[in-house]
Amino acid sequence: MTRLNKISFAKIGTPAKGVVVGLAAQGLGTGEITTGLVSGLTGGLARVSEIGGFSGKAKTSLDLVAPAGLDLDRLIFFGIGAPDELTRDDWRNFGGAVYASLKKTKTETATVLLDAPEGVELGAEEAAEFAMGAKLRAYEFDAYKTKKDEDEAKKSLKLTLQVADPKTARKAWSTADAIADGVILARDLVNEPANVLGPVEFAAKASALEKLGVEVEILGEKEMKKLKMAALLGVAQGSVRPPRLAVMRWNGGKKADAPVALVGKGVVFDTGGISIKPAGGMEEMKGDMGGAAAVTGAMHAIAARKAKANVIGVIGLVENMPDGNAQRPGDIVTAMSGTTIEILNTDAEGRLVLADAMWYTQDKYKPAIMIDLATLTGAVLVALGNLNAGLFSNNDDLADKLLASAKASGEPLWRLPLSKDYDKIIDTPNADVKNTGGRWAGSITAAQFLQRFANDVPWAHLDIAGTAFGAPKDDICQSWASGYGVRLLNQLVADHYEK
Numbered sequence: 001m002t003r004l005n006k007i008s009f010a011k012i013g014t015p016a017k018g019v020v021v022g023l024a025a026q027g028l029g030t031g032e033i034t035t036g037l038v039s040g041l042t043g044g045l046a047r048v049s050e051i052g053g054f055s056g057k058a059k060t061s062l063d064l065v066a067p068a069g070l071d072l073d074r075l076i077f078f079g080i081g082a083p084d085e086l087t088r089d090d091w092r093n094f095g096g097a098v099y100a101s102l103k104k105t106k107t108e109t110a111t112v113l114l115d116a117p118e119g120v121e122l123g124a125e126e127a128a129e130f131a132m133g134a135k136l137r138a139y140e141f142d143a144y145k146t147k148k149d150e151d152e153a154k155k156s157l158k159l160t161l162q163v164a165d166p167k168t169a170r171k172a173w174s175t176a177d178a179i180a181d182g183v184i185l186a187r188d189l190v191n192e193p194a195n196v197l198g199p200v201e202f203a204a205k206a207s208a209l210e211k212l213g214v215e216v217e218i219l220g221e222k223e224m225k226k227l228k229m230a231a232l233l234g235v236a237q238g239s240v241r242p243p244r245l246a247v248m249r250w251n252g253g254k255k256a257d258a259p260v261a262l263v264g265k266g267v268v269f270d271t272g273g274i275s276i277k278p279a280g281g282m283e284e285m286k287g288d289m290g291g292a293a294a295v296t297g298a299m300h301a302i303a304a305r306k307a308k309a310n311v312i313g314v315i316g317l318v319e320n321m322p323d324g325n326a327q328r329p330g331d332i333v334t335a336m337s338g339t340t341i342e343i344l345n346t347d348a349e350g351r352l353v354l355a356d357a358m359w360y361t362q363d364k365y366k367p368a369i370m371i372d373l374a375t376l377t378g379a380v381l382v383a384l385g386n387l388n389a390g391l392f393s394n395n396d397d398l399a400d401k402l403l404a405s406a407k408a409s410g411e412p413l414w415r416l417p418l419s420k421d422y423d424k425i426i427d428t429p430n431a432d433v434k435n436t437g438g439r440w441a442g443s444i445t446a447a448q449f450l451q452r453f454a455n456d457v458p459w460a461h462l463d464i465a466g467t468a469f470g471a472p473k474d475d476i477c478q479s480w481a482s483g484y485g486v487r488l489l490n491q492l493v494a495d496h497y498e499k
Contacts (some may be wrong), residue, residue, distance in 0.1 A: 003140035004099060004158030005448035007131045007177075009169045012115055012162040019074040019110040019437065021098055023117060024049075024056040025083050028208035032116030037075075045077070051365040051499045057081060059097050059475070063105075076101060082118035088144055088412040090124040095133025102157060103138075127163045128172035134159060135180045136476040136483075141191040175305045179490050182301030183483035190481035193285040197301070198241040199317035202268060202289065206246040206315065207212055207301035208295055212303035219245040229356035231335040232316050235349040238273055239283050240328025241318035245357060248299045248313040252306060252419075253499060259310035259369035260497050261457075262299070262489060263357050265350040265374035266317040268290030273320045273346030274328055287481060288350070290468030291373035292317065296483030308498045316357035320349045332431050335434035336360060336451045337453055340431040350448050358453040368497070369398055369458045372450065373485050379442030380463040386471040388414040389484065392447035392492055395458035401496050402488075409491040411484055422448045 014037050022034040026053075028045055031040060038045045041064075053061035058081030067075045078098055080086065102110050106454065114130065116122035138157075145408040163169045164411050189205060207216045224233055229245075236243035246266075249259075253272040270288040271277060277285070292315035299313040299455065327333075331343045333352075335361045341352065355373050362370055380390040391406075393399035399415055408414040425437035425445050434454065436444035447461045477483070 004135055004159060006158045007173070007488040008158070008160050009127070009166040010160050010162050011166055012113060012164055013139070015072065015074065015111050015113075017071050019105065020072055021076045021078055021102070021110060021112040023080050023113065023115060024077045025117040025120060026056045026079070026081050028056050029117040032043065032118050032438045033115045034360070035071070037113070037435045040069050041075070047160075050273050054079065059094070061101050062069055075104060080117070080120070083117060086120060088126070088129055088408070091129040092133035093475040095130035096137030099134040099137045099157075100475070102159070106155060107157065107159045108155055109160070113161060114161055124163070124165060124168040124172040126160055127169045129178035131161060131173050132176040132180045133476045135177070136183060137478065139187060139477070139479055141188065141479055143483070151201070156305050162248070163420060165407070170456050177306035179301045179487060181304060182490065183295040183487045185300050186293040186483035186486050187479050187481040188298030189296060189440070190287045191479065191482075192286070192292050194319070198268055199236075199244045199266070200242065202266060202292065202315075202317050203244040203246045206248055209248055209287060209299055209303060212300065213250070214299060214303045215249040215251070217247040219247070226472070227336055227360065228334065229360070230268050230333040230337045231341060231352040232318065232356040234300045234343070234351050235267070235273070235320050235329045237319040238323045239321040240323075241319045243359070244317040246315045246317060246396045249295070250299060250303045250307065250311045252308050257499070258368035259312045260493055261361050261365060261367055261370040262295045262311065262313045263354060263361055263372040264292035264295035264313070264315040265289065265354055265372070265376065265377060267317045267353065268317060268319050268351055269292070270320045270347070270349065271322055273322050273326050273349060273393070275346040276322055284470065286467040288375050289317070290375040290464055290484070292463065294373050294468070294483070294489065296384040297483060297486040298489035298494045299404040301486055302493055308495055309493050311493060312361065312367065314361045317351040318353055322445065331380060336446070339433060339452060342428045342431040342434040344434050345436045348446070350374050351446050352359070353433060354450055355453045358450065359455070362457045364456050367457060369460075370454060371402070371462065371489070373462045373464055375465040375468050377446050377465055378445040379434070383416070383443060384414055384466055386466045388412045389444050389467045391415045391420050391460060392444070392461035392463070393460040394418065394451055394454060396459070398458045402492060405491040405495055406488055407481070408495065409487040411488040413488070416444060416447070418444065418447055418451060465474070
């Protein structure tokens with residue numbers, strides 16, 4: 001397959017040969033350099049566009065092979081639409097769409113003229129977003145394919161982005177590249193089959209962040225028993241694979257600053273336990289660690305770009321299996337907090353893992369805020385589909401910051417309610433709380449359950465069951481796993497918690 005081997009930046013100029021991509025706004029407006037290039041094209045851009053039905057509409061293209069009057073091998077015009085409507089998301093998506101067009105040509109080198117048509121703001125940040133989009137679109141998970149086309153396997157695309165200020169663009173790209181690598185790490189983790197990526201192996205992936213300066217501590221079953229994490233351990237007891245709790249610490253801020261805490265659900269495979277799931281689609285439950293993957297990817301991004309903030313990532317890693325030692329419906333366990341939980345459904349296991357992971361995090365690290373991410377409920381897909389993750393929070397200021405960061409990062413959230421009235425649905429006469437309230441308001445009652453383990457910390461819960469995997473393919477993601485959450489969390493830290 002054609003790969004994106006390298007992205008580089010160069011001073012904008014008129015290319016004399018090779019494959020070139022030029023930008024055209026709605027109405028065929030082009031930048032100064034592109035206009036000069038087009039002047040040598042026989043008949044000009046207007047004629048070939050009329051014949052090709054190209055008007056500069058966003059994400060349309062006109063591909064000219066051996067264009068008459070030029071020495072280029074190929075000239076592709078890419079439409080960016082109305083100049084006054086462009087957003088950061090657009091430039092990222094343009095990068096992905098341009099990469100897709102180039103991949104079809106099977107070229108090994110290409111130059112993109114990031115030459116701003118009149119009225120278009122196209123600086124270093126936009127160039128970096130464009131590059132990020134190309135890199136994310138190029139991602140493929142084919143590690144287990146043994147039969148590959150030899151000719152295709154040899155090809156790797158080298159992409160040169162010509163910009164007005166290469167030095168500033170390279171600096172912006174160093175940050176964007178770190179974020180893209182975090183997204184790719186998260187995608188890899190979710191895409192890996194569960195026989196390869198168990199709790200121990202996932203913990204090793206977290207430990208690999210030490211090379212970026214992240215401090216990593218891995219707690220095993222013995223340490224978690226000592227901490228009385230019976231909620232988390234109860235989920236793991238049906239599996240022969242031992243659980244882990246991975247703690248990743250990035251100390252980029254002042255020593256006295258309370259950290260931002262990110263907590264992820266890491267159920268590496270979820271059969272449902274004794275409350276076993278239907279067979280159809282169960283293979284997708286290798287992705288039930290999407291929250292832990294997002295946290296790990298975010299920690300990579302934050303560390304790789306040397307964020308000036310203190311951030312802690314905590315992931316609870318278990319496998320939920322139905323053997324003779326598995327947890328049963330009707331069991332009662334005592335969480336680390338001392339809360340007793342009646343298990344009505346062993347398939348409502350992610351909240352049990354998070355209960356202990358969240359309590360441990362807030363109790364030991366005294367964070368300024370705490371955010372958990374989890375592929376928690378099917379109910380959130382019923383409510384929001386694959387287009388938004390569900391946001392729940394006990395703090396309006398934190399919720400507003402997350403919504404703003406969601407918009408800025410292009411990873412959307414939709415806030416859903418919390419209230420004491422919903423607590424009644426998870427009351428039980430047999431313990432302090434039961435682990436499911438049944439079908440109605442399923443994503444809300446799950447969040448109500450988790451809120452009990454946030455204590456008094458400003459907290460938000462992101463239910464990413466609809467966005468972590470299986471979402472519709474788009475300009476920057478053709479993978480089953482999306483890496484959702486990495487860009488959002490990084491944006492939140494960058495915008496609100498760095499000094």
